[in-house]
Amino acid sequence: MPSPIRILTAVPICDGHDSAINTINLEFIRHGIEVVYLGYHRSVGDIVRAAIQEDVRAIGISSYNGGHIEFFAEVIALLRKCGANDIKVFGGGGGTITHDDAVAMKRKGVDNIFFAGTSLAEMTDYVRKHYGRPRGKRSRSRSSDQDLAHKLTATEDAYSKGKRRTSNSDKSRAGVQRSTFNAQSRSGGFQAAVGDLEIALLCFLLSARTRFPRQRANCMDTAAHG
Numbered sequence: 001m002p003s004p005i006r007i008l009t010a011v012p013i014c015d016g017h018d019s020a021i022n023t024i025n026l027e028f029i030r031h032g033i034e035v036v037y038l039g040y041h042r043s044v045g046d047i048v049r050a051a052i053q054e055d056v057r058a059i060g061i062s063s064y065n066g067g068h069i070e071f072f073a074e075v076i077a078l079l080r081k082c083g084a085n086d087i088k089v090f091g092g093g094g095g096t097i098t099h100d101d102a103v104a105m106k107r108k109g110v111d112n113i114f115f116a117g118t119s120l121a122e123m124t125d126y127v128r129k130h131y132g133r134p135r136g137k138r139s140r141s142r143s144s145d146q147d148l149a150h151k152l153t154a155t156e157d158a159y160s161k162g163k164r165r166t167s168n169s170d171k172s173r174a175g176v177q178r179s180t181f182n183a184q185s186r187s188g189g190f191q192a193a194v195g196d197l198e199i200a201l202l203c204f205l206l207s208a209r210t211r212f213p214r215q216r217a218n219c220m221d222t223a224a225h226g
């Protein structure tokens with residue numbers, strides 16, 4: 001099984017309209033998309049920091065109280081500043097975000113804006129189609145948070161590939177590749193154990209870093225981003 005598509009969703013600061021995103025989150029999850037929901041009243045800095053730490057493919061923002069052109073643009077600017085250009089931004093906001101606003105937002109780098117009446121299936125298909133492709137080659141990490149997050153993703157991806165090998169060895173148990181079964185199952189088991197250890201170690205480092213941050217990533221230092 002490949003690793004699931006992981007996205008982060010949030011509602012901007014000074015906005016408590018969370019009913020749409022709650023429904024959308026559940027629909028994404030029901031379709032196997034991993035959702036990190038940050039909640040409502042979230043600042044640009046909160047959203048970008050969490051998106052980098054979680055190494056998500058995209059950020060989905062639900063915005064109803066205005067200021068969306070600037071807010072989405074600031075998220076994109078901070079992502080770029082942090083060297084996280086590979087994290088895409090999309091969103092919606094019922095009757096608040098107009099078609100003209102959406103044109104301006106796309107010009108500033110937003111992937112897509114969904115309007116009132118869009119079906120949940122359409123949004124899920126969009127995420128699968130646009131954020132489900134294998135990642136391209138990564139440029140060098142710009143912060144220890146980003147570095148750790150990339151390593152964790154690489155380990156998760158390797159682990160899910162290792163699992164696939166294990167299930168192939170299950171096939172061999174049924175006689176398809178009997179001669180290599182023992183060797184395959186040993187290496188599959190070993191890989192899985194190493195994968196577990198690596199994940200445990202990286203999770204520990206990540207949580208220790210969150211609890212005892214020695215330094216903030218440079219790109220997050222500006223007070224303007226909250």
Ligand code: B12
Pocket residue numbers: 009014015016017018019020021024060061062063064065066090091092093094095096114115116117118119123
């Ligand atoms: C429900 C609602 C509320 C509820 C919110 C409940 C909740 N927990 O969410 C309550 C009653 C609490 C509320 C309060 C307020 N509200 Co209100 N609210 C609405 C209302 C009627 C509907 C919004 C909604 O949830 N729609 C349901 C969703 C599912 O449908 P949709 O919006 O069409 O969304 C579609 C797409 O945009 C897309 N989408 C949306 N988000 C995202 C995100 C992603 C990632 C994706 C992929 C897609 C996507 O999904 C849907 C697909 O069909 C709107 C009016 C409107 N028609 O938009 C006003 C509205 C947003 N509210 C408004 C206002 C002013 C307020 C208050 C300030 C009122 C007050 N004076 O107290 C407060 C502020 C509360 C706060 N803390 O922010 C204004 C905002 C005006 C503005 N931007 O200038 C609106 C536009 C009403 C109006 N015409 O005046 N509100």
